[in-house]
Amino acid sequence: MNVTLGAHDxxxxxxxxxVIxxxxxxxxxxxxxxxxxxxxxxxxxxxxxxxxxxxxxxALPHSEDWGDAGGPLVCNNVSQGMVSYGHVDGKPPQVFTRISSFVPWIKRTIKQFEHR
Structure with a gap:
């Protein structure tokens, strides 16, 4: 699996x-x-x-420490949601996962895996 960053197309x-x-x-x-x-x-x-x-x-909601990994819904330069699913062509409706609900898990998981 690879991640593509900085791509317009x-x-x-x-x-x-x-590509990382x-x-x-x-x-x-x-x-x-x-x-x-x-x-x-x-x-x-x-x-x-x-x-x-x-x-x-x-930035993640209530956090200035971590970057975002994909398709964000951004408000005031803070990632509030990430694409969960939707139409391939990007037309509505798009469904987003609320990031703030996962900030504790994200921080705990990153801390756990930093030492591996």
């Missing part, structure tokens, strides 16, 4: 893109495949992204 190679292999995918321990509750996963990358105008971190 993932179907085209752009100078701003970074995923070292470890960490799914929420209470994810339910039938109801999709706790539909959140953290991806530990093989190496750090190079930050620039097209790749940057974003």
């Amino acid at each position: 993932i179907n085209k190679k752009e100078n701003t893109q970074q 292999p995923v070292l470890q995918a960490i799914r929420h321990e209470n994810f339910n495949t039938e109801t999709f509750t706790n539909d959140v996963m953290l991806l530990k990358l093989k190496y750090k992204a190079q930050l620039h105008a097209y790749v940057d971190t974003i």
